[in-house]
Amino acid sequence: MRPLPLILAAAAGAIAAPAVAADLTVTLDVPTIRTAAYHRPYVAVWIEQPDQTAVRTIALWYEAGDTGRGEGRGEDYLKDVRTWWRKGGRAMALPIDGVTGPTRAPGRQTVTVSGARLSSLPAGQYNVVIEAAREQGGREVIRLPFTWGGAANTASAAGTSELGAVRVAVTR
Template sequence: MQPATRTILIGGTLSAALAVPVLAAAPATMDVTVTIPQLKVAEYHKPYVAFWVEKAGAPAKTVAVWYDHDMKANEGTKWLRDVRQWWRASGRSMTFPANGITGATRAPGTHKISFSRAQLGALAAGEYVLVVEAAREVGGRELLRIPFTWPGKAGAGGRAAGKTELGTVSVAFR
């Protein structure tokens, strides 16, 4: 496929025009919006949440993990294995805290995280699934899957709705 060209005039004259290739820009960011529902329970704990990308035949790529990393002696990591599917897919091979991936647990509400093309750039073009899993102490566990195509097209995305530990999770490209 040939890139398009744009004519640039230098000094306002066509005789000095240059043909410069213009590559179609793929979206630079994948935005993920996650709703953590307010639960009416006697003992509420913020959920641990893991986000990873899967492609058939390829290893899972963790893109974010929310957990209680403020506990003394990194104690919060011992409950990461409760986020079971993620733990089996890639969590147990990670060292915590993981720079650029781990962050604090979130309170109920809507939260947006963004992944740059640089963070996802190593992904080969193709069909993927963003998997979001939440687990809560004295609570439940929930996993949602949202298929997407990489590289994404601006305005494209998908969504899934949880029933207990997660509310709506959506993916959008810009």
């Protein structure tokens, strides 16, 4: 039988330990859309609480800088990614190292966030939200629930217009 102080020390260590040593991976398909004037979508991926309070933006794809076509800066059009914009995007100073990047071509795209980058995220239930908006196109938002700080888990859904298959996975 173990002495009581060792049992209490082990229990305290378990409580004080980080909630998770996991990665969060979001996989999404940007569909091929056959149209004369195709523009790659602006895409925002963020984490929110179940009450839809934004927690953290984990990816933002847009056309940064002057396009050279007299259209101005790509940042001017981020407001078209309306849900993300209203939940805090307008307050962000861009670009954000490790988060922002250029628009992506049609096909399967992956965003992986290491557990180290999410170490301050308390264990609990969350949603990953993916929003895509395309010039002369549509706009689509998909929410996928996930649990952070527990066992590995996945969720998936399929978009109907601007997004194809979407999957979130928490892996240990």
